[in-house]
Amino acid sequence: MEKGYKISFLEALESESIHIIREVWAEFEKPVLLYSIGKDSSVLLRLVQKAFYPGKVPFPLMHVDTSYKFTEMIEFRDRIAEKEDINLIVHRNESYIKKGMHPSKFGMDKCCKFLKTQALLDGLSSGDFDAAIGGARREEEKSRAKERIFSFRDEFGAWDPKNQRPELWSIYNSKINPGESVRIFPLSNWTEIDIWEYIKKENIEIVPLYFAKKRDIIRRGGLILLADEFNEPREGEEIEKASVRFRTLGCSPCSGAFESEAKTIDDIIGEVMAAARSEREHRAIDYETEGSMEDKKKEGYF
Amino acid sequence: MEDRKDLLRLVTAGSIDDGKSTLIGRMLYEAKGIYKDQIASIEKIAKNQGDDEIDLSLLVDGLKSEREQGITIDVAYRYFSTMKRKFIIADSPGHVQYTRNMVTAASTADLAVILIDARNGVLEQTKRHSFITTLLDIPHILVVVNKMDLVDYSREVFENIKEDYLEFASRLEVHDIQAMPISALKGDMVVEKGDNMKWFDGRTFLQYLENINIISDRNLIDFRFSVQTVIRPNLDFRGYAGRIESGVIKVGNDMAVLPSGKKSHVKSIVTYDGKLEEAFTPQSVILALEDEIDISKGDMLVRQRNVPEMSSVFEAEICWMTEEPMLEGGRYLIKHTSNIVPAILKELRYKIDINTLHREDSRELGLNDMGRVIIKTQKPIMFDPYTRNHATGSFIVIDELTNTTAGAGIIWYPSGELPEEE
Numbered sequence: 001m002e003k004g005y006k007i008s009f010l011e012a013l014e015s016e017s018i019h020i021i022r023e024v025w026a027e028f029e030k031p032v033l034l035y036s037i038g039k040d041s042s043v044l045l046r047l048v049q050k051a052f053y054p055g056k057v058p059f060p061l062m063h064v065d066t067s068y069k070f071t072e073m074i075e076f077r078d079r080i081a082e083k084e085d086i087n088l089i090v091h092r093n094e095s096y097i098k099k100g101m102h103p104s105k106f107g108m109d110k111c112c113k114f115l116k117t118q119a120l121l122d123g124l125s126s127g128d129f130d131a132a133i134g135g136a137r138r139e140e141e142k143s144r145a146k147e148r149i150f151s152f153r154d155e156f157g158a159w160d161p162k163n164q165r166p167e168l169w170s171i172y173n174s175k176i177n178p179g180e181s182v183r184i185f186p187l188s189n190w191t192e193i194d195i196w197e198y199i200k201k202e203n204i205e206i207v208p209l210y211f212a213k214k215r216d217i218i219r220r221g222g223l224i225l226l227a228d229e230f231n232e233p234r235e236g237e238e239i240e241k242a243s244v245r246f247r248t249l250g251c252s253p254c255s256g257a258f259e260s261e262a263k264t265i266d267d268i269i270g271e272v273m274a275a276a277r278s279e280r281e282h283r284a285i286d287y288e289t290e291g292s293m294e295d296k297k298k299e300g301y302f
Numbered sequence: 303m304e305d306r307k308d309l310l311r312l313v314t315a316g317s318i319d320d321g322k323s324t325l326i327g328r329m330l331y332e333a334k335g336i337y338k339d340q341i342a343s344i345e346k347i348a349k350n351q352g353d354d355e356i357d358l359s360l361l362v363d364g365l366k367s368e369r370e371q372g373i374t375i376d377v378a379y380r381y382f383s384t385m386k387r388k389f390i391i392a393d394s395p396g397h398v399q400y401t402r403n404m405v406t407a408a409s410t411a412d413l414a415v416i417l418i419d420a421r422n423g424v425l426e427q428t429k430r431h432s433f434i435t436t437l438l439d440i441p442h443i444l445v446v447v448n449k450m451d452l453v454d455y456s457r458e459v460f461e462n463i464k465e466d467y468l469e470f471a472s473r474l475e476v477h478d479i480q481a482m483p484i485s486a487l488k489g490d491m492v493v494e495k496g497d498n499m500k501w502f503d504g505r506t507f508l509q510y511l512e513n514i515n516i517i518s519d520r521n522l523i524d525f526r527f528s529v530q531t532v533i534r535p536n537l538d539f540r541g542y543a544g545r546i547e548s549g550v551i552k553v554g555n556d557m558a559v560l561p562s563g564k565k566s567h568v569k570s571i572v573t574y575d576g577k578l579e580e581a582f583t584p585q586s587v588i589l590a591l592e593d594e595i596d597i598s599k600g601d602m603l604v605r606q607r608n609v610p611e612m613s614s615v616f617e618a619e620i621c622w623m624t625e626e627p628m629l630e631g632g633r634y635l636i637k638h639t640s641n642i643v644p645a646i647l648k649e650l651r652y653k654i655d656i657n658t659l660h661r662e663d664s665r666e667l668g669l670n671d672m673g674r675v676i677i678k679t680q681k682p683i684m685f686d687p688y689t690r691n692h693a694t695g696s697f698i699v700i701d702e703l704t705n706t707t708a709g710a711g712i713i714w715y716p717s718g719e720l721p722e723e724e
Contacts, residue, residue, distance in 0.1 A: 005522055005550065005582045009309040009388040018586040019545045022530040026599050026640060051543070051586070053574040055535040138379045145378040164376065165707040166402055166623045168409040169696045170545075171637050175705035189390055191381045 010198055014047065017186040019170060020149060021051040021133065024184050025058060027174035028131035031184075032124070035061040035088070037073045038249045039206050040135030040187055043195055045084070046204050047186060048133075060087040062123055062132075066115035067097045068230050068251035076207045091123030103253050121157045124181060131174070133184045139191045149188045155179040193272055200265045210268065212245040212260040223256035247272075307383065310516060313392045313407040313440070316417030317427035321448045325417065325486035326393055329508065330382055332493040377407045386512045401656075401670040402623040404431055405710055408438040409696070412516045415444045420453045420483070424466045426657045432467075433656050436474040437619060437672070437712065439689050441519045443471075444510060445481040451488045455498040473659065482507065520583060524686065525549030526610065526694050527603040528639035533588055541572055541588035542597055547639070547693035549605075550582040551589070559595055560602045560684045561612060566593040600641035602684045602694075610694055614682040618711040620647070620675045622667040624701065628675075628709060630665050636711070638683050638697035647699070649676040667709075677711070688712040 007015070024031050033048060035041045048057050063077060081088040093101075096114040103111040124132055138145045148164055150172040165173055176182060187195075199206060216227035216239050225231045227239045230252035244257035245268075262268045316322045380391040392407035408414060414435040418428055435443055445467055453459045464481040471479055482504050483491060490496030493508045505513065526547040533541040555568045571578040572588040581587045589603060597603075604610065622628045628647060636645040653664040653673040667673050688695030699709035 005520075006308065006517060007585065008306050012309045012584065015545060015584050015586040019530070022543050022586070023640065026531045050574040052533060053588075054539060054541075054572065055533045139381045145380065146376045161376065166406045166698075166710065167707070168406050168698060168710045169692065170410075171639075171696065171698050173637065173698060173700055173705070173707045175635070175700055175702075177705065189379070189381070191383075191388075193383070194388075 010194065010201065013190055013194060014050070014198070016170070016189065017047045018051045020172070020184065020186040021048055023172055023174070024131050024133060025052070027172075028182070030127070030129050031059045031131040031133060032089070032127060032129040033057075033059060033061045034120070034132050034134045035063050035077070036135065036249075037063065037069070037077045037207060038135070039195055039199060039210060040137065040190075042080075042204050042206050043190075043198055043202075044133070044135045044187060045080075045086075046202055049084070057084075057086060060089050060127075062089040062091060062127070062129075064116060064120045064123055065090050065092045066111075066119070066251050067092060068102075068115075068253055070207075070209060070226065070249065070252050070255075071228065072209050073207055073249055080205070089123070089127065091119055091126070093119035093122065103251075108254060117157075124157070129181065130176060131182050131184055133186065135187050136185050137190050137192075137195075138185075138188050147185065147188070149185055150174060151183045151185065152176070153181045153183055157181070159183075193269070196265065196269045196272060200269065207249060209246045209249060209257075211264070212243050212262045212267070214241050214243050215257070216240070217242050217244055217257065224258060225255075226252055226257060228252055307386065307388050308517075309388050309390065310413065310511060310514070311390045311392070311411050312413040312415055312511070313394055313404075313411035313435075314415045314417065315394050315404055315407070315431040315435070316448075317419070317422075317425055320417040320419045321486045322393065322417050325446070325448060325484070325492070325507075326380055326391060328486050328489060328492050330380065332489065332508075377403045384508070384512055389511065401430065401434070402621065404434050405438065405621045405623070408434055408440060409710070411438075411440050412519060413442040413444060413511075413514060414440045415446055418445060418447050418463055418467070420447050420449045420456075420459055420463065423463050424470060428467070429470055430656050432471060432474060433659065434621075436476055439692065439712075441516070442478045442514060443476055443480070444507075445479065446507065447481065447483045448486050450483045450490065450499065451485040455483070455485075455490070457499075457501045460502070480504070480510070482510070521548035521691055522550055522582060523548070524608055524610070524691060525551050525555075525603075525605050526686070526691065527551070527589065528641070528694075529597055529599055529601045529603065530640045531599060532597065539590065540594070541590045542601075542603065543586075543588045544603075544640070545586045546581060546583045548583045548691050549608075550580065552580045553578075556606045557589075557591060558604050558606045558609060559597055560604060560609065561682055562595070562601070564593075564595045565606060566591040566595055568592075600639070602639065604684075610684045610686045610691075612682045612684050614679045615676065616683075616685065616713055617651075617674060617676050617715045618697070618713045619672060620667065620699065620709045620711045621672045622669060622709045624704075624706055624708040625669055626701065626704075626708070627669075628667040628671075628699075633702070634708065635700040635702055636677070636679060636683075636697050637700060638685065639694060641683060642700075643683060644680040645699075646678045647675050648678050650674070651676065674714075675711075685713050687714060 052058055093115050101111055101114050136144055148167045152165055218225045218227050218231055218233050218237050218239060224244055233239055242259055243261055245260045246257050262271045314322050378393045382389050394404045394407035416431055447460050447463050460483040483499055483502055484507060490498050491506050495506055527544050529542045530544045533543050553568050557566045557568055569590045569592045571581050630650045632647050634645055636643050650664060651674040652661040653671055654661055656672060686694045695713045697711045698707050701708040
């Protein structure tokens with residue numbers, strides 16, 4: 001008899017995430033789902049759909065667009081929003097985009113600060129959103145390992161790692177004062193492999209950039225960049241063709257691809273299982289200084 | 303195969319410098335749960351500090367401020383899998399002033415790993431952590447005597463510590479205690495047995511984690527379903543979304559709605575992946591009932607012949623978690639299942655000295671204090687004693703002014719045993 005009442009770890013994770021998402025809807029005035037178009041967002045979207053089925057997703061999705069996202073990501077975003085009948089808000093920091101904010105000119109930290117962090121905070125306050133659901137996972141990075149599932153943010157959107165609310169059992173504290181907000185991470189306990197296993201099990205559509213394909217690339221300082229409208233070859237560099245894919249997706253100028261032949265989900269799972277490197281490695285952002293993610297999060301970064 | 307693995311949640315506790323982070327770092331390292339670039343990053347730190355050997359504990363101590371102080375200040379969650387299981391480790395800091403973190407980390411654990419430094423034996427901290435473990439009703443305790451390499455892998459040292467511990471633990475209610483010797487630094491008994499402790503014939507640390515039986519710890523008897531939200535996509539469908547906190551439910555089963563006491567039957571169990579004939583804890587589902595009843599968030603669905611306690615006065619063990627002390631007679635909010643209710647912490651019956659387990663009189667609970675409190679809520683809540691049902695027997699206390707989570711509560715008794723009420 002007991003055997004029949006056993007659920008797998010993926011089902012346990014799914015159930016926990018759905019419980020968290022419903023709790024957000026029940027307790028906040030105006031939640032929003034931060035949709036980054038990546039694989040974690042795709043899983044998150046499916047979980048949100050499951051949480052409210054047979055009803056519709058009751059809150060909007062917001063994409064913070066830096067203007068440097070891969071074209072394939074934007075196409076995917078618009079197609080999914082239409083297909084899944086989703087209320088999509090796109091927020092951009094237009095004034096800084098017009099000022100020519102770019103990592104190559106102002107450095108990555110500054111570019112992220114204005115086009116991601118500030119755009120996110122502006123987007124949240126312009127919609128009066130008091131809860132922002134995101135797809136971050138504790139396994140991704142050391143400072144995230146200590147983040148709460150309901151993670152409190154002050155009026156400046158800042159995270160105070162030394163003064164976090166204790167979080168016990170699966171009872172979440174949603175109480176805030178006006179102007180404050182909470183970031184909610186339903187995927188906190190998922191690992192990268194869990195995400196891939198779930199994508200496979202649920203047959204979830206993801207951006208094609210995750211799959212290996214012969215693409216035009218530029219090699220620069222250890223990174224493999226896609227040769228697209230955002231990345232022109234500099235002096236001494238040339239465009240070559242290679243079979244590459246992305247493990248995480250972000251902005252084209254700062255997201256590195258790597259050489260791979262993984263063309264299917266199974267190939268990817270095999271590759272990730274065997275991988276000896278963590279998934280954020282190809283992102284330049286975490287590596288600028290020791291503890292850089294922690295510093296960004298204190299400022300309000302996701 | 304991969305998706306039939308189950309999930310084990312464990313908490314690790316120990317005093318400062320017991321080598322907890324080293325043990326976890328070693329596990330991740332040997333179970334290939336660590337990536338090369340993360341190792342490269344701690345190699346860089348070791349180099350900057352002029353150390354020859356890499357320090358595996360750095361894989362676990364995440365925040366910059368912690369690394370500066372060399373101690374773990376907040377609960378960190380770690381993940382790894384083997385062929386048999388997926389593990390979530392809540393790593394709880396050992397420092398005295400951070401007891402609240404141990405309670406936090408312990409609240410979701412199936413197993414508590416308590417570390418003891420072989421050179422120091424059973425300390426006050428060990429007792430404190432064990433007490434919290436039993437208070438939070440973690441079904442299994444594994445006592446790990448670490449740093450055996452520093453006591454020449456002496457069987458006698460291990461046996462003495464084990465005996466001391468079991469003597470202390472005889473005063474606690476624990477279902478299952480095991481003890482084992484280990485050297486996290488050298489790796490003996492972590493994943494491989496090693497050659498230094500052939501006298502010990504038990505399992506290695508990893509073997510223990512992979513094989514411990516946790517399925518039977520679940521409550522499949524008492525059906526409890528706390529309604530989170532009502533799903534009403536059209537006039538033809540009205541479903542109640544929530545998670546099965548305990549028990550099993552089938553289509554056609556009788557149903558009682560609390561607190562109203564209205565009765566009905568289960569019409570359907572709905573999920574995105576199709577309708578189910580039967581569902582069980584901890585699944586998140588939507589229940590539709592045969593009759594139109596007014597049900598809202600915080601209501602509880604149960605079987606008619608198996609109902610929880612329903613009372614606005616009850617007694618609980620509270621662990622206080624914030625600087626501002628808990629005052630007798632103070633007004634707070636309580637969040638219990640998906641319900642938020644105003645409450646008065648009416649009477650502090652006693653405070654517990656968690657080192658001696660003695661009860662003492664007190665008018666307030668300070669940060670990291672624990673005590674037995676009589677609580678009165680504005681409206682009745684539906685609960686079970688914590689040891690019977692963790693999900694319906696636990697709550698958090700919220701300070702209305704600061705909104706912080708000020709305390710954690712474990713319900714022991716309904717009002718029956720209480721002194722005179724007004």
